[in-house]
Structures are given as C-alpha cells and as structure tokens.
Amino acid sequence: MFKGIQIAAIAVFMAAAPAAAKPAPDGFADLVEQVMPSVVNISTTQEVGGTNAAESDDGSEQQLPPGIPDFFREFFENRKIPPQEAHAMGSGFIIDASGLVITNNHVVDNADKVVVILNDGTEMDAEVLGRDRRTDIAVLKVKPVKPLQAVQFGDSDALRVGEWVIAVGNPYGLGGTVTSGIVSAIDRDINAGPYDDFIQTDAAINQGNSGGPLFTMDGKVIGVNSVIYSRTGGNVGIGFSIPARLVQRVVEDLRKHGQVQRGWLGVGIQQVDQAIADSIGMKTPKGAMVTNVVEGDPADKAGVKSGDVIVEFDGKEIADTRALLRAVADAEAGRKTQLVVWRDGAKKALAVQVGQMKADEEAPVADVPGQKSTTPAVSGTVDALGLTMAAINDETRKQMQLPEKATGVVVTKVDRMSEAAQKDIKRGDIIARIGDREIKTPAEAKAAIDAGKKSGRTTILLRVRRGDNFLFVALKANPDKDKK
CATH class of the missing domain: 2.30.42.10 (PDZ domain)
Structure with missing residues (x-):
C-alpha cells in the first residue's frame, strides 16, 4: 500500500505531479501499417512415402480375410498407394532486406519444401540456413527480386510486465492477423527445454502463429511467438514468446556456422x-x-x-x-x-x-531398474533412513541389473512411509556416497550415517546412482522410522 506524503515549505508550495503510467493506446493501426510488410506466412510440404495397399501404416502386412478370389487378392497385394503430401502453415518475419527470415524450428522441421509468402501474396521458395531445436528457432533464406522490408529487434531485457504488445501471424492459415495484449510475465520456465526464458502474453496466439513476431509499441520485435497453453488447442489468454535477446544470439550463430555454438x-x-x-x-x-x-x-x-x-x-x-x-x-x-x-x-x-557443446549432446536418460517381486538373498545389510541397503556383489549385480562397475550399496527395500519414499528413492538405486564419504559396504554406510548424526547435521546427504544418472537426496538424520 502506498501512502501519500505532503511536504510544506515556508513561502513556497509546490504540488508534485504523480508519475503516471502510459495510457492505453488509442489504436494500433499506424503500428500495424508499419510492421505488416515484414511479417510473412510460411507454408511447408512434407512427402509421406507411398506403401503397398497390403501394408499397414506401421509397415506390417495386413491379413486379408479367407475366401477372397485370387484375382482380387493379387490386385490388392500389388496395388501401390502413391506418396501423399502433408501441408502445414506457420508464421515468420524478415530481419534482413536481402531475404533472411526467422521462424520456429518446429514450423519447418522435417519439411521437404518451404515457401515464404509475403504480405502482398508473393511466394518464394525458401532454403533452411540453420535450425536449433533446443530454442526452437530456424533461419530461412529467400531470393527476392527487390529488397524486402525488415524489422529490428528490441531490448527484451528492458521489457516490463504490463507493457502493451501486438502479435502478428497466420493463425489457422487465415493470413496476416493482428492481436493485442500486454506482457503478462517474463522469464517463464514452462519445462519446454533447458533454456526456457519465455515472455508470457495474453495477446491471442493460436495454431499457425508459431514463428511470428511479438512487437512492442515502437515497432520492434521483442519475441518470437512459439507456445500456447490450452486444453482445447485454442487461445485462452496464455501464450509464450522466445525473448529477442536469446533469438539474436541463436540467429547470429546459425548465420555464421549453421548451428549454435554453446x-x-x-x-x-x-x-x-x-x-x-x-x-x-x-x-x-x-x-x-x-x-x-x-x-x-x-x-x-x-x-x-x-x-x-x-x-x-x-x-x-x-x-x-x-x-x-x-x-x-x-x-x-x-x-x-x-x-x-x-x-x-x-x-x-x-x-x-x-x-x-557437441551438436548432439544430450543429458543421459536414467535407466530405472525394474521393480522385482522378490528380495535378493544377501547378507550384510543395514537399515537406516527408511532404507535397507545391501552390499553390491555378483549376486545383487545380477538380480538387480546393476551397472558392471558401479560401487556403493544397493537399496533393496524402501519404507513406504519414509521420507526416502517421498523423495522417490527406489529399490535398485545405488547409494555411492553418504555425507563426504565414498562408501562400498553396508558397514561403511552405517558409519557414515552415524558420523552425520554425531556432527549435529539435521539432514544427511546421499549421492544416488540410478542407471547412468546421479542425483543428491537429503534425508532427515533421525527419522521416526529408523530401525534400531
């Protein structure tokens, strides 16, 4: 809550005008007229290979009912279904008068042919100069007969929540369409990828808007419309744009190297x-x-x-x-x-x-061991922190499908009511370290847990291996379910 403050001075009285936010624009017509020639529609074509009529979509052979005459059977089995063309539409915008166009990677992914359609209806075949699937950005090149009208990027780092923006694109293939709204949030992480940094807007964004620009009131591109949140597939007032700062960095690398160097x-x-x-x-x-x-x-x-x-x-x-x-x-x-x-x-x-970073570098996927219906008959176990931990030997390695060179102790049982279960430690996980101690036996695990408790720590840190992935989990040092 803000409180008004009155200031009085002898012989001089000054009324300070309160700072006022910019009023809502009277309209967007001048802005739209300025930027519309730089926004394009993108049409893609993908050839879906032909098949034998006797083949299913997955390539397996269909079984014909018995009793069909040989003539019809032979006709059916030898008839080829010709290749089909799948079409898709998206949006983009021109960033260089010589013919450079920005769009989303998912708009042109797997396309055999890409056509850029200008606002005046001119169509031009486009070459994909580079694509980056991690940020969903692609750079296209067309060869215009005359210089195109390009737009400039704005400073997305200076963007404020509540600012007016407009989105221009090709929703549902309808051609140049303008919607307006405000910046609803910035720096959004929507779990789309490791570099999430989205601008959220309530300007209507629908299917086909992908790759189109999000403009500020000064006619500069502040983001690339990329994702919508909707249970129905239509606009519900939550759309996401890739910020200009990130787009510029990616585009520069794609233009120079054909891939992003990270x-x-x-x-x-x-x-x-x-x-x-x-x-x-x-x-x-x-x-x-x-x-x-x-x-x-x-x-x-x-x-x-x-x-x-x-x-x-x-x-x-x-x-x-x-x-x-x-x-x-x-x-x-x-x-x-x-x-x-x-x-x-x-x-x-x-x-x-x-x-x-290598172009194909990916984080390893955890190979979660399957849950077994029986517990290995092993000796030398320790019960603590809601876990039963056993030695890793030939028997446990085979029965629980553990990696060959893995060291530590293996979890053979998790108390369903324990904090360990709540934090998703599973049977078959390997505890490789407890606190600051690398462990190889149940006895070492017990000693490390006891040392952690004596140190006065309220929690004990476990380094857990699951398949080829590692993670740290902190558990309370004295859970009620610890066995004595």
Missing part, C-alpha cells in the same frame, strides 16, 4: 533445496549441485568434484540450475574464466576453460 562444462547438475542446503552447511538454497563430472571435460580439468555447488560462473551469481545452464551456454568456447563452488562449508574459486 559453452560446455561437462557436469550433471541438480537443484539445491533447503534440505540439501542444511546438509552441506548452506544458510539458504542456491546454486547448482554437481551430481557427476565427465572425465576429461572442462569441469574435471578445473577440479570440480561431485557434491560441489556452483554458486558463481564468469562473474555471475548462480541462483539455480537454469541460471547455470544459460550462463554456460552463452559463454564462448575456449574462453578462460572462473567459477566458484561451495565445498566443505566454504567457497572455493576454480579456473576453467569453457568447452564447446
């Missing part, structure tokens, strides 16, 4: 929650916890260890995993910089030379 450290990371922060002596949860380090990659050479929490990179504070992903991706490959980690209750600075 920085690379070579670490697996996870979010730091309050329980994990408590277990490692952090007052507040922040940064990105390193779950594993790829041998020989930049982080490994810099001395980063599993269990470190990266709290700064290249002079920037790292709030969470998403902030680290974006900061590293933006870093130039080969550049020497510094990262700061939280280790053993204190900050430690490390020098690192940023690597380059």
Whole structure:
C-alpha cells in the first residue's frame, strides 16, 4: 500500500505531479501499417512415402480375410498407394532486406519444401540456413527480386510486465492477423527445454502463429511467438514468446556456422533445496549441485568434484540450475574464466576453460531398474533412513541389473512411509556416497550415517546412482522410522 506524503515549505508550495503510467493506446493501426510488410506466412510440404495397399501404416502386412478370389487378392497385394503430401502453415518475419527470415524450428522441421509468402501474396521458395531445436528457432533464406522490408529487434531485457504488445501471424492459415495484449510475465520456465526464458502474453496466439513476431509499441520485435497453453488447442489468454535477446544470439550463430555454438562444462547438475542446503552447511538454497563430472571435460580439468555447488560462473551469481545452464551456454568456447563452488562449508574459486557443446549432446536418460517381486538373498545389510541397503556383489549385480562397475550399496527395500519414499528413492538405486564419504559396504554406510548424526547435521546427504544418472537426496538424520 502506498501512502501519500505532503511536504510544506515556508513561502513556497509546490504540488508534485504523480508519475503516471502510459495510457492505453488509442489504436494500433499506424503500428500495424508499419510492421505488416515484414511479417510473412510460411507454408511447408512434407512427402509421406507411398506403401503397398497390403501394408499397414506401421509397415506390417495386413491379413486379408479367407475366401477372397485370387484375382482380387493379387490386385490388392500389388496395388501401390502413391506418396501423399502433408501441408502445414506457420508464421515468420524478415530481419534482413536481402531475404533472411526467422521462424520456429518446429514450423519447418522435417519439411521437404518451404515457401515464404509475403504480405502482398508473393511466394518464394525458401532454403533452411540453420535450425536449433533446443530454442526452437530456424533461419530461412529467400531470393527476392527487390529488397524486402525488415524489422529490428528490441531490448527484451528492458521489457516490463504490463507493457502493451501486438502479435502478428497466420493463425489457422487465415493470413496476416493482428492481436493485442500486454506482457503478462517474463522469464517463464514452462519445462519446454533447458533454456526456457519465455515472455508470457495474453495477446491471442493460436495454431499457425508459431514463428511470428511479438512487437512492442515502437515497432520492434521483442519475441518470437512459439507456445500456447490450452486444453482445447485454442487461445485462452496464455501464450509464450522466445525473448529477442536469446533469438539474436541463436540467429547470429546459425548465420555464421549453421548451428549454435554453446559453452560446455561437462557436469550433471541438480537443484539445491533447503534440505540439501542444511546438509552441506548452506544458510539458504542456491546454486547448482554437481551430481557427476565427465572425465576429461572442462569441469574435471578445473577440479570440480561431485557434491560441489556452483554458486558463481564468469562473474555471475548462480541462483539455480537454469541460471547455470544459460550462463554456460552463452559463454564462448575456449574462453578462460572462473567459477566458484561451495565445498566443505566454504567457497572455493576454480579456473576453467569453457568447452564447446557437441551438436548432439544430450543429458543421459536414467535407466530405472525394474521393480522385482522378490528380495535378493544377501547378507550384510543395514537399515537406516527408511532404507535397507545391501552390499553390491555378483549376486545383487545380477538380480538387480546393476551397472558392471558401479560401487556403493544397493537399496533393496524402501519404507513406504519414509521420507526416502517421498523423495522417490527406489529399490535398485545405488547409494555411492553418504555425507563426504565414498562408501562400498553396508558397514561403511552405517558409519557414515552415524558420523552425520554425531556432527549435529539435521539432514544427511546421499549421492544416488540410478542407471547412468546421479542425483543428491537429503534425508532427515533421525527419522521416526529408523530401525534400531
């Protein structure tokens, strides 16, 4: 709540005019007239291969009913279904008078032919210069007979919630369509990818708007419309645009190299929650916890260890995993910089030379061991923290399908009422480290848990391996369900 303040001075009285927000525009006609020639429709064609009429869509042979005459059977089995053309529509905009067009990657993905249609109806075949599926951006090239009218990017970092914007595109193939609204939110993470940083708007965005521009009132592109949130497929007032800052970075790389060049450290990371922060002596949860380090990659050479929490990179504070992903991706490959980690209750600075992410680099997918109906007959188990943990030997490795070189103790049972179950620890998971101790036997696991309790920590940190993935889980040091 804001309270008015009155200020009086002897002999002089000044009435200060309150700061007023910009009024709603009277209309958008002048702006639309200015930008419309730079917005294009995009038509794509994909050839769906022909098949034998006796084949199903999945390529398997259809079985004909018995009793059909041989003539009809032969005709059916030899008849070919010709290739079919699948068509799709999207939007885009011109960024260079020579014929460079921006759109979404998903608009042109798998297309055999791409046609750009100008606002005046002119059609031109387009070449895909480069695509980036991680940010869903594609750059097209057309050859116009005369220079095209291009638009400029605006400063998306200066964008404020509540600002007026307009979206222009090709919804449902209807051609140049304009909708207006405001910026509803910025820096949205919608779990679409590792670099989520969307602008949310209530300007109507529908199917076919993909790849079209989001304009500010000064006629500059502030975002590329990409995603809608809807249970029906139609506009419900929640649309998302890729911010201009990110688009410009991607477009520059696609124009120069045909692919985006991103920085690379070579670490697996996870979010730091309050329980994990408590277990490692952090007052507040922040940064990105390193779950594993790829041998020989930049982080490994810099001395980063599993269990470190990266709290700064290249002079920037790292709030969470998403902030680290974006900061590293933006870093130039080969550049020497510094990262700061939280280790053993204190900050430690490390020098690192940023690597380059491979074009096909992906985070490994956890191979979650299947739940077994019987428990291996093993000796040497320990019950603690809501878990029963056993030694890894030939028997448990075979029965629970554990990785060959995995070390630690394997979880054979999880108390369904325990915090461990709530945090999704599963039977077949491997506990590789407890606190700051690497463990290989149930006895070492018990000793590490006891040491954690004696240290006064309210939580104990476990490094868990599941298939080829690693994660850290913090559990209460003295759960009610611990067995004596």
